[in-house]
Amino acid sequence: xxxxxxxxxxxxxxIPTIRPHKLSMTSMAVQxxxxxxxxxxxxxxxxxEGTTIGGLAYGPESPESIxxxxxxxxxxxxxxxxxxxxRYLMQRLNVAVKGNMIAKSALQTALLDLKGKHLGVxxxxxxxxxxxxxxxxxxxxxxxxxxxxxxxxxxxxxxxRHCDFKLKIGSRPVEEDVAHVAAIKAxxxxxxxxxxxxxxxxxxxxATAVKGMAALQEAGVDLVEQPTPAKDxxxxxxxxxxxEIPILADEGVADAKDVYQFAKHGFxxxxxxxxxxxxxxxxxxxxxxxSESAGFGLYGGTLLEGSIGTAVAIHAWSTLPTLRWGSEMFxxxxxxxxxxxxxxxxxxxxVDVPNLPGLGIELDELKLxxxxxxx
Ligand code: MUC
Ligand code: MG
Numbered sequence: 001x002x003x004x005x006x007x008x009x010x011x012x013x014x015i016p017t018i019r020p021h022k023l024s025m026t027s028m029a030v031q032x033x034x035x036x037x038x039x040x041x042x043x044x045x046x047x048x049e050g051t052t053i054g055g056l057a058y059g060p061e062s063p064e065s066i067x068x069x070x071x072x073x074x075x076x077x078x079x080x081x082x083x084x085x086x087r088y089l090m091q092r093l094n095v096a097v098k099g100n101m102i103a104k105s106a107l108q109t110a111l112l113d114l115k116g117k118h119l120g121v122x123x124x125x126x127x128x129x130x131x132x133x134x135x136x137x138x139x140x141x142x143x144x145x146x147x148x149x150x151x152x153x154x155x156x157x158x159x160x161r162h163c164d165f166k167l168k169i170g171s172r173p174v175e176e177d178v179a180h181v182a183a184i185k186a187x188x189x190x191x192x193x194x195x196x197x198x199x200x201x202x203x204x205x206x207a208t209a210v211k212g213m214a215a216l217q218e219a220g221v222d223l224v225e226q227p228t229p230a231k232d233x234x235x236x237x238x239x240x241x242x243x244e245i246p247i248l249a250d251e252g253v254a255d256a257k258d259v260y261q262f263a264k265h266g267f268x269x270x271x272x273x274x275x276x277x278x279x280x281x282x283x284x285x286x287x288x289x290x291s292e293s294a295g296f297g298l299y300g301g302t303l304l305e306g307s308i309g310t311a312v313a314i315h316a317w318s319t320l321p322t323l324r325w326g327s328e329m330f331x332x333x334x335x336x337x338x339x340x341x342x343x344x345x346x347x348x349x350x351v352d353v354p355n356l357p358g359l360g361i362e363l364d365e366l367k368l369x370x371x372x373x374x375x
Pocket of ligand 1: 023053140142168199201250301302303304328
């Protein structure tokens with residue numbers, strides 16, 4: 001008998017970051033995750049996570065709205081249903097509920113974890129099978145201080161934990177931001193074979209982007225992520241054809257249909273895949289197929305999820321033949337603590353793909369109780 005879903009619990013979990021993480025739109029001192037515990041009538045549990053950045057600073061879903069919309073609207077559509085087909089269950093959610101992609105991603109993760117545990121296979125197998133067992137993973141320098149960022153990068157290169165770095169810019173005047181980036185690039189040099197990229201998180205208009213990109217190209221920066229507003233596809237397409245330094249589209253592309261629009265508008269660059277933007281690993285991989293068809297280089301992106309959200313994304317990216325720009329699946333490392341028993345394994349400038357059934361993750365109940373929001 002196929003198991004039936006009996007209970008879906010959502011918990012808000014707040015864990016402080018190891019240092020302030022500064023983006024163009026917010027500075028994070030704590031990360032809030034919505035943890036989903038989905039249970040069936042055979043006593044098995046699937047885990048999911050829905051996470052965003054800075055409350056409502058990054059996107060239209062907040063941790064509180066993710067929890068509330070799962071509890072009130074999405075979970076009732078799953079209770080009593082057979083766990084047989086994850087796609088059928090997601091279709092039920094998509095027909096009844098518009099948007100709420102992070103909430104849907106959290107539920108899809110829990111459904112896949114449950115299915116994998118029942119079948120005794122990792123989530124990567126449910127997604128078609130892993131090609132890779134280790135995924136490259138960069139680190140984001142975002143302390144807001146040039147000297148601190150350089151020291152942090154050098155330490156991580158020496159430890160062999162990361163060799164590629166993304167810098168968060170866009171909150172300061174373009175000249176100051178470019179000077180900060182150029183100083184870091186010069187300090188790391190070519191000898192360390194460190195790739196230095198920037199993420200502007202939509203902060204520039206086109207004229208500022210032209211100025212900024214010319215200077216970043218001159219400084220030897222490898223990639224510029226989402227310099228201009230998400231909806232300005234033509235602007236990003238124009239910029240992508242004007243400079244040699246490549247552009248990575250992030251906030252502008254959530255799913256396969258968005259990627260198609262980017263191709264139609266003549267964009268030429270890379271695509272940041274994120275489970276949270278697409279509504280789960282399955283639609284994120286659909287976006288990957290359209291991206292590859294259009295000749296766009298892929299990048300495994302994050303919304304700074306903890307270990308559960310990061311693990312499911314790693315399972316997904318492991319099924320892709322090539323990640324042209326690597327990945328940024330470092331979310332758990334930005335947090336002071338974790339709620340799982342065996343942390344993900346970061347080494348050799350990347351992270352291992354878990355290969356136990358489901359996500360390959362076990363909750364630490366004591367840690368969960370410690371960090372769970374009480375009010
Ligand atoms: C983003 O826009 O890429 C990813 C890494 C990070 O530091 O912030 C996120 C969001
Ligand atoms: Mg980004």
